[in-house]
Amino acid sequence: MAVEVVTAEDAVARVPNGASILFGGFGLCGIPENLIKALARHGARDLTVISNNAGVADYGIGLLLANNQVRKMIGTYVGENPLLEGMILNKSIEIELVPQGTFAERIRAAGAGIPAFFTPTGVGTMVADGKETRQFDGREYVLERALGADFAFVKAYHGDRLGNLVYRRTTRNFNPMMATAARTTIAEVEAIVEAGALDPENVVTPGIFVDVLVRGEVYEKRIEKRTYRAADRA
DSSP states (O other): OOOOOOHHHHHHHHTTTTOEEEEEOTBBTTOOOHHHHHHEEEEEESEEEEOOOOOOOBOOOOOOOOTTTTEEEESSOOOTTTHHHHHHHHOOOOEEEHHHHOOOOOOHHHTTTTTTEESSSTTSSSGGSSOOOOETTTTTEEEEOOEEEEEEEEEEOOOOOTTEEEEEEEGGTTTTHTTTSSSEEEEEEEEEOOOOOOOOGGGOBBBGGGOOOEOOOOOOOOSSOOOOOHHHOO
């Protein structure tokens, strides 16, 4: 069955106040740029944002933070975003920092229908505070809950009208697993092709996981921090 193909504005219009959203990307690599901008214009508030990190202050998820649309941020580190850092310090946002491997597995578990799992990561630290622990074969493990959401905003390279997605290089990062872990998955792609145009061997996310397809209009594809060789600075 063909997925719904809409504009970014129409896609985010279905996001209510208080929704939880998984955002694909790592830093600024592989983020759904157009969907984020549309959501900032839409103005939904009290959002729970689930993303590896919050990018930079003036782009990506930073736009939602600047608009005070985010009530809670779940991620793995503050990264290059001083805006988020300041919000954490002045307690204007709720924050849940999760070890990166645990973060990835919690999302994968949600997509696989696994409600919780035991991991040794975080045992004996504040990560394990208030959580069940158990010993297996003489080693202690902490119980972590699966991490799903109302919506997943993912970014792919190309998608067909059945919702099958292919990714380009490291932009895969968190996108494929997040696409499986939400009640509604909205995929932003750079091109929409007809069914059968994609090589099946290259399809990473099957269309069964995708509900809505959006063709991105403008891509900046920013780089968080550029470094140069000494010869290039001369």
